[in-house]
Amino acid sequence: MLEKGRISALQMEFMMVPTIIATGVLSIPSIAGRFARHDMWMTPIIGSLIGFFTVYIAWKLHQLFPRQTPIQYSEQIVGKVIGRLFSLFLVFFYIHDTGLIIRQYSDFITGNVMLETPAVVFSIGILIVSALAVRGGIEVIARSAVICTTLFLCTSVALIFLIKDLDVSYMLPILENGPLPVIKGGFVHNAWFSEFFLLAFIFPFLNSQNKGLKSGMKATLYVMLLLLVVNFFVLTLLGVSSVNQFYPVFSIVRAITVLGFFENFEIIITASWVLGNFVKVSVFLYVASLGLAQLLRLSDYRLIVFPLCLLLILLSYWDIPNIVVLVDYMTKVQPFYFLLVQTVLPLFLLFIALARKKRSESG
Amino acid sequence: MIRIRRQPLKRKVKNEKASQLSSSQDIPLSNNLEENIKYFTSIYQESEDVIFRSFVVDQTAAAIIYIEGLSDTQKLDEQVLVTLLDKSFHEQDFLRSVKNQLPISNIKTITTFSDCIDAIGNGNPILLFDGFEEAFSLGLVKFEKRSIEEPQAETSIRGPREGFTESLGVNTSLLRRIIKDPALKMKSVHVGKYTKTKVVISYIEGVVDQTLIKEIENRLNRIKIDGVLESGYIEQFIEDNPYSPFPQVLYTERPDVVSANLLEGRAVLMIEGTPFSLIAPVSFFSLFQSQEDYYERFWIGTFIRSLRFLFLAIALFLPSIYVAITTFHQEMVPTNLLISIASARESVPFPAIVEGLMMELVFEALREAGIRLPKQVGSAVSIVGALVIGQAAVQAGIVAAPMVIVVSITGIASFMVPRYSIGLAIRLIRFPIIILGGSLGLIGIILALILIIIHLSTLRSFGIPYLSPINTLQKQPMKDTLIRSPLWKMGTRPHLTGEYNAVREDTNLHPGPNKGSE
């Protein structure tokens, strides 16, 4: 066991909520809106079903193999060769995903807030900070996540100031085109909700081993509610023109005025969003380095964190040429790809594990 | 360098006792008074204040050795010498009869040279007899010391006005006056080769965790230095992470603060020669508590405490936010304010970040100069500070008026912190944050905030995480961090280390008019 720290279930919730939302809140409204139009506020509800399902799968696998991460027990389920292949695939998947996240983060900031600075500065910035947190261990990540998430959610309360500008009639007519667009829009959410499989890497480090499922479900619920609220605000403020924009949440935040005096809050919201993003990158980086360390049978995952960061900086540049391709990728490829790796393959693992258990019990 | 290291509390007990004296080993006293006196004379050569008084007691040669100014010569004369010179003692059991007849409340029998030297050094006169291998150490310490006065570094409006003094005996007595239960223990240890400073570890048995006490003792025994002049020396040798700017031990001059912490299950180190005692373990939030929060009612306590956190944020971030906003994010400022700031900055030749750093440095210099000033010059410096820097520099167009305002507000905010040690940490951290804010804007400030949070998350103080109780988010310990719950609701003690005795008070203590009759 490379990690000796233990965290509480509440800390886990605090960690998981920004992990899912941080980049989701950027682009989900526009992508979901493209499919569902007026009904896009309902799409997180559909998407969260995948979330609950993935949490359940992770929990079941954890119950079969307590105190072990998927890298470790996949070998026990499907044998050494296939298990190691699966672990390799999973670890590379997470590394790739982390690179994408960093790309989204630096793209957003250089596109909207700091226009002249090259994106690599921000990638390096957030990676250094996350690497320091990851080297501290999961307890450090959890503790800093608690504070960062609190700050992140508190500043998001500023959305309340938008209430007077809402126009609820943009929601009508409800379900104009039937439920299919809503389901399509909800399907896009898979990419984010299936990331709850990260819980499989965190469950082994919980203090009390039986609270994991409830906390996981609670976290999924919070994520769903938050995305619903965000989508609702975007829809009622921007109407259908939200589909045209790359970052609709940023546009609505730009419109917040308090007492006619404090305007242009978007920098503060962006700053607190960076806090949420830090938690996300830390968790992903932690899972990636822990997974890689376990795969390569290293003695300490901390050695591999900084080299991994170097690789990630390169990865964040290499894969996607520009934001249009990124949005395309998120609409067409990501839902299926992420669903496959994080929900379907673990489901197979679970079935095989259960089948084996039954066989060994009866035989 | 941020050293990320998790150090859980060591549970193994090491039974080391460091050798404390480098000179005289544990040589036993000799039978011969002449030899003993010769040995002592050679050790105390060229020290005129060490007085040797030889006399004869009932046909036995005897000598008293003491240090002038450290011993009570009046009592020595009136009670010891008079008794010894006048009375006669039993022949057989000479020492015992002397001991029985000496009207001194504290007589110890010592047998080694090193013990004698310790005793003399502490102000206890030594009584040596010819033909005996034992000597008496008479408890007649008296030296000039400061009287108990109001602590100057920690004043409060409401609360006792007694502060510790440099004498350890007075300090422990002040503590005993507050906590009368015999569960209050005082263990003592000596640290320092030349100063042989007595350090008292004080704790309430049954409330504190014993592993904590053992750990403290271990760390104290590991210290091998020349001298301990102040509690700061000890603090810097026993803390968990010496590279961190944040203090991991709390120091205080007030006995009521010490008692409050003792009752919560912490341990106190009282060091001779300084009124500042150390309290361990400490968490980040206990550094923001002042004793007055508890003496006033809970609304005020909560309000002032929340205000402290707000001003902590201001003290850390205001200058860098100003620099970041005026150079990177000008669209955030309301138009009229921006126009005023732009007009004010029109004539300033420096970029905002240079101006900010300059003003902060000047402010720090003013502060330091203010501490060292002789009283007569004090008013001149305040005039210089206010007029020259504030007024004239702005008019000459060297700094902009908004910057002066920002720096003054920051200065005031940094004084809101009740514990000076963490105020110093905040002053220090402000500069890197300004630099980061000036180079990356608000994003840089957020990165700095994250770095601080990560560092605080990895810090431990004697085994407890620095950010307790936020890391566990349980309801009971949180009652005393950001807000101050009413005293009748704080039923449990904070969980410090290991097993602990949780219950502090009865649960049904809500005050009300009709409660007494039940």
Next chain:
Amino acid sequence: MKRKLLCIMCFCFPLLSGCWDRVELQDLAIITAAAIDRMEDGEIQISVQMFIPRAITSGQTGEDPSLGSTFVREGKAENLAKAISMLQMNVPRKLFWGQCKIYIFGSELAKNGIRKPVDLLARHPGPRGNSMFFVSKGKAKNMLTLVPPLERYSAEALRKLTEDELGLLTTLRDVDIGLMGESESVSIPLIKKLVSKEEARKSHETIPVIDGMAVFKKDKMVGTLNQKETRAILWLKDDVKNSTISIKLQDVDGDITMTPSLGKIKFRPQIKGNRWIMNLNIAFEGDIVQNETNLNLMNKEVMMNMNKEFEAALKERVAQTAEKLQQEFNADVVNFGRRFHQKYPKEWKKVRNSWDEKFPEVEVTINVHAKVRRPGYIGPPVALPRDEVRE
């Protein structure tokens, strides 16, 4: 040793980063308003009003107050983006759009179509989504050169005027949504220079004021509404704040005027067969502010009578404007289309592409319910002897 090297590198990182985005305040030209005109040769000219920060410490330098604290520069090219770069070449400091809240389009440009300039305003990260749009009579640049006596710069005066009457406020977002939505039309306030007849002041020391509305269909201006019609539009948009309604009773000399304090409009679209009907239910209540007649307003019958007259007056006003919108302009600036879409999505789908033909055919029925709450402080008309007061 390696750790120390790493430390030093990390420490130098923020210092060496060069701070690409760092712009000192002294190097910024703060733009307070922008005017976009179309010149005779088809080129686009952008003029910006920039603020001159005077150092406070310099005190009174005795300069001419009529010059004001802003100045105007322009840039001309074949499209807006190039014009802006031309403009930047004429300005020694970096143009800063973050504080610019007012964009004025010249009437020539409005007639020709505003979509292309608006595209830059929506796409460029500088201009903000909630900045206000105006159309000016004549050249927009002339609005920027005005120096208000009360405010610091003319854009501020314009902004305050608009914020008072929110219904007139049209932001970039509104224009985007309006032109993109079902009705494909939007209305933008029209401004003109307020001619000041004060003798002590020069002719340019005045402010731009709002003088009606410009109606846009598919990004071209198709007509204007005068002040009265604008009031009616505000009623239709449910955004009335300051308004007065006067009625004239039969056999009585003089008007009675009231200001509505609470006004609500409810839209009820209805489709009966092939007839599309929009029912408007307007309810308002208010107080009487002026009584020019000799009627005693303390009288109950008089008050009841007045209610009906007020209802008729408002009905006529709204009907007139609605007709003008439907027949003359064929521009659905009040979003009838959207309301039909919300209630009857299936029927809307059929006519969506031919809303232009359907809109003039929509029958508008107006139902007004007025309630005069109070006659003000006094009942009978003031300063009239008792016997001349009619009950």
